[in-house]
Amino acid sequence: MDASRPTIADVARVAGVSKGLVSFALNGRPGVSPESRTRILAAADELGWSPSIRARSLSADQSFAVGLVIARDPEIIADDSFFPSFISGVEQVLAPRGQSLVLSVVPDEHLEEATYRRLASERRVDGVILTDLRSNDSRIALLGDIGLRAVTLGRPDTDATAPPAVTLDDDLAIHDAVRHLVDLGHTRIAHVAGPDRMVHAAKRKASFLHAMADFPQAQPVVVETNFSAADGARATSQLMSASAPPAAIVYANDAMAIAGIGVARRAGLDVPSQLSILGFDDSAIGRYIEPALTTVATDARGWGFTAADVLLRLVGGESVNDVELQPARLVVRSSTAKAPGEPA
Missing domain, CATH: 1.10.260.40 (lambda repressor-like DNA-binding domains)
Structure with missing residues (x-):
């Protein structure tokens, strides 16, 4: 020594x-x-x-590492500002405590399951953070079967006994976003949604439709995507080519909203005087583009910090309950404006 x-x-x-x-x-x-x-x-x-991780692992029978397995196309991960901020929050907890993050990005759910089994059998991690919950998510039962402690982002909709969850209420903020557009005179409002099989994407879509139902004059349209900027651009082009295109679009993340601004401008539309655009996540880049992006703000770094803290407490033997973060909120900037034909 x-x-x-x-x-x-x-x-x-x-x-x-x-x-x-x-x-x-x-x-x-x-x-x-x-x-x-x-x-x-x-x-x-x-x-x-x-810390000497090897010595600690031998003495405590722990790996002093936590896992994060993401089953998405790597190009989608590259587009999405959520995960870099989320991982930053995770590391803010792990690094001072001598813990490591084992990150795996896999292309499909079959390899995802195999990765969880390998992490458990090789004792690579003491627990995992489960993201992108799916409808009737089979991973909940799998992690219980292989003995991996876990914390979930959001509450699963499965009947299996669920691990502790870190949750955030975005329903009111989405309702505020719709009301903001209706107050600006918009009636033709579209939602570019994430994949319906993901619990959080389906929840955002349901919140949008529920909010739209409060305004009978508004006409909702929904287009499903895979959350990527490229698919957001494709959805925007689809909406713009409709016989009655929307005058406002609510996107399920900022990356798709920013892509939508580019598509609209190339089509000769002015944002926001001819098309209002609203994002979700409040990514840093959205604050500095022109026009600055109106969005629903969530704290991705706070998600990561809290999820890592809850997981380490769980690994340490504590009994941990669900943790509710501060609710999402609407941030109005300059990408939304009065509907075409409305008085300025």
């Missing part, structure tokens, strides 16, 4: 606490006050302390 390498005893001395409390703080265990945890993490950073 390198004698110059700082130890937990050194961290305890600098932080002015016991070695036991340092161990609890660095492993994300309960029983450490926020002030003590902050002081301990600062001392570890000052000393350049890093």
Whole structure:
């Protein structure tokens, strides 16, 4: 062992606490006050302390890693601003606690299931974060069968015993988005939705249709996509070529909304005077394009931070309940305006 390498005893001395409390703080265990945890993490950073993962794994019979398996086309992942922000939030929890993220992006559900089985059999991870919940999601039962702890993003609609969930209510924000467009005089309003088999995409579509039902003068149209920018562009072209094209479009993510702005402009339409466009997620790039994107804001980094924290608490033996994040909210910028023909 390198004698110059700082130890937990050194961290305890600098932080002015016991070695036991340092161990609890660095492993994300309960029983450490926020002030003590902050002081301990600062001392570890000052000393350049890093954990010996091999020694910790042998002594604690843990891998000190969590898994994230995403079954999507890699090109769709590249388009979507949600996952980089989400992973940033996850790492914000894992890195200070000496934990690692094992990320796998697979093209289909068959390889996804095989990946979960491999992670469990090889004891590569102590638990997983389950994203993109599906209708009657078979992964819930699978993870229970192979003994992998899990936390889900959103509540599954399956009858199987579900793990703890991190949830966010976006129903009111979507209703606010529809009301915003109706208040601007829009009646022909379309929704470019995600794949219906994904619980969160189906929920957003249902919220849109439910909100539209409150305004009998409004005429809803829905086009389903795979969440990619390319499919958002395809859906926009389809809507623009209809005999009665919409004057406003609500997209299920910002990437598709930004692609929609490009399609509209190439077709000679002005956004927003001739077509209002509204996104979902509040990605950073949407704030700086012209026109700046009106969107439904969610906290992707907060999703990741909370999901990782809940999972580590679960791995540490705590009994964990569902966690509700702050609800989504409508952010009005300059990509929405009065419907064509309405007074300015």
